[in-house]
Amino acid sequence: MIESPSSPTQYAKPQSMTLQVYYFASLRELLGKSEEKADISDAATTAELWCHLNPDHGWSSSILCAVNHTYATADHALCDGDEIAFFPTVTGG
């Protein structure tokens, strides 16, 4: 006899994440937005998050990102509650 799960909850659900996203300087002007909240149902990296939120603007290595106020790479795996910032080359000093 083939047993089937008695309820759908026995299958693993995709992880749901709520993320706070900020854009700075010329990127903010290019995209026309300074911040947004993102609800993602699948695990994502910073680059994947960018593509999800900005489908008309492809990911570029010139886009810098930070997660929770620390520089992060494009393949940084995000967690629920993370704060992500995307920005261009910094020009302080």
Place this chain on the structure above:
Amino acid sequence: MVYIALKDRNFNPWQELDRHCQNPANSGQGVHNGANAVFVGTMRNQNEGNDIQSLFLEHYPVMTEKELLRIAHHTKEKWALSDVLILHRIGHIMPGDSIVLVAVWSSHRLASFEGCREIMEDLKQKAPFWKCETLLDGRQQWVSQNTPGQMGHGLGAASAMDQ
């Protein structure tokens, strides 16, 4: 000791240095420090051939302070500096205003010279600030990249474009 601060108004770097040294909590004026190196960056009225009316310095609150502290602590440890002071403007800046002050103290000159330079170069590479220039004709444009810091020969003979 490491002290960093973002300043939203024009500041006099020499008065700030004096105030810092007068504070007994800072070891900068200690008799064991034989060396002190200071860099002051000032806003110019020209950049890349354009006449600049004013500058707006945007930053990323929390990350900017965190990154400046990281840079300061890293360099302090690397060069065994006694003290590090970094002041950096944010907001509207006029030509002639100070943008940044970096000051370090150490026992001997090598650590101070190298530490001060290294903090300044790291700050320009990593600290999340972005400069938006207002030109004389009213146009606004983002500065896209930093001028290079000079290394080796020619040190001190800064070009018109270099800070």
